[in-house]
Amino acid sequence: MSSSQNKETLLHIVGIQSPIIWENPNANRMAFSERIENAMKEKNDIDLIVLPEVFTTGFSMNIDAIDSWKSGKTLDWMRDLSKKYNVAITGSVAFRFEEGIARNRSVFVKPDGSFECYDKRHLFTFGNENAHYQGGEARKIVEFRGWRILLQICYDLRFPSFSRNSMSNIYDVALYVANWPEVRRHPWRTLLQARAIENQCYVVGVNRTGSDPNNIAYRGDSLGVDPYGNILSDADQGEALTLVCNRVTLDGFRSKFPVLEDAD
Numbered sequence: 001m002s003s004s005q006n007k008e009t010l011l012h013i014v015g016i017q018s019p020i021i022w023e024n025p026n027a028n029r030m031a032f033s034e035r036i037e038n039a040m041k042e043k044n045d046i047d048l049i050v051l052p053e054v055f056t057t058g059f060s061m062n063i064d065a066i067d068s069w070k071s072g073k074t075l076d077w078m079r080d081l082s083k084k085y086n087v088a089i090t091g092s093v094a095f096r097f098e099e100g101i102a103r104n105r106s107v108f109v110k111p112d113g114s115f116e117c118y119d120k121r122h123l124f125t126f127g128n129e130n131a132h133y134q135g136g137e138a139r140k141i142v143e144f145r146g147w148r149i150l151l152q153i154c155y156d157l158r159f160p161s162f163s164r165n166s167m168s169n170i171y172d173v174a175l176y177v178a179n180w181p182e183v184r185r186h187p188w189r190t191l192l193q194a195r196a197i198e199n200q201c202y203v204v205g206v207n208r209t210g211s212d213p214n215n216i217a218y219r220g221d222s223l224g225v226d227p228y229g230n231i232l233s234d235a236d237q238g239e240a241l242t243l244v245c246n247r248v249t250l251d252g253f254r255s256k257f258p259v260l261e262d263a264d
Contacts, residue, residue, distance in 0.1 A: 008146030011245040019210025023065040025056040051091025052208040066094040118151040154178040165199035166263040182219035197229040
């Protein structure tokens with residue numbers, strides 16, 4: 001690709017997978033600051049950095065120990081880094097609110113300081129998430145640098161109707177941030193490919209690694225998948241994945257095989 005090519009033709013995404021320090025927002029912000037800095041040193045063309053689900057605390061049901069929406073600390077931290085590096089930053093955070101409720105909230109922050117939110121629609125009842133968190137209702141598509149990006153969180157991956165793409169509400173990239181256990185890694189990898197195929201879109205799945213105090217192990221397996229379902233980037237147990245989304249490839253495939261026109 002020529003360096004003079006329209007910026008909106010390509011979207012460069014980096015997903016950072018790593019262990020999460022249990023119930024310690026300050027320590028996690030510091031750790032992810034270092035990882036983001038390292039990622040920016042390695043690549044100077046990044047548009048979007050994706051962090052895992054509940055990246056400041058881990059998948060905790062202890063509402064008193066999770067992040068505070070009112071404090072603004074994590075949002076301000078994301079805004080500062082987004083502006084500093086001129087990239088969008090997204091990931092989900094377990095937030096508690098003044099009214100005594102909590103939400104698993106994906107925050108998408110842009111370099112100009114603006115942000116959009118998506119609250120996890122499908123709470124993981126098997127892990128008792130529904131007893132502690134309030135679920136969202138509507139899905140969220142954000143626009144950034146000419147790309148339409150669907151925000152999804154972990155368990156949402158198992159519900160294909162919620163992510164169904166169509167010409168009336170079309171998106172180009174689906175982001176799945178997760179705390180997805182190693183024991184279920186095969187469904188994780190398979191469903192990410194399935195979402196790309198059925199929705200004719202790029203898919204990025206960013207998962208954590210390490211383990212938590214509940215003795216749950218996380219392998220990572222963060223993937224970048226193209227609209228054909230091909231895995232273009234596989235972080236396995238490493239720290240980061242990179243994916244370059246190509247507008248020409250995406251639009252060309254949709255034009256040649258117009259599946260989405262029959263989806264409405």
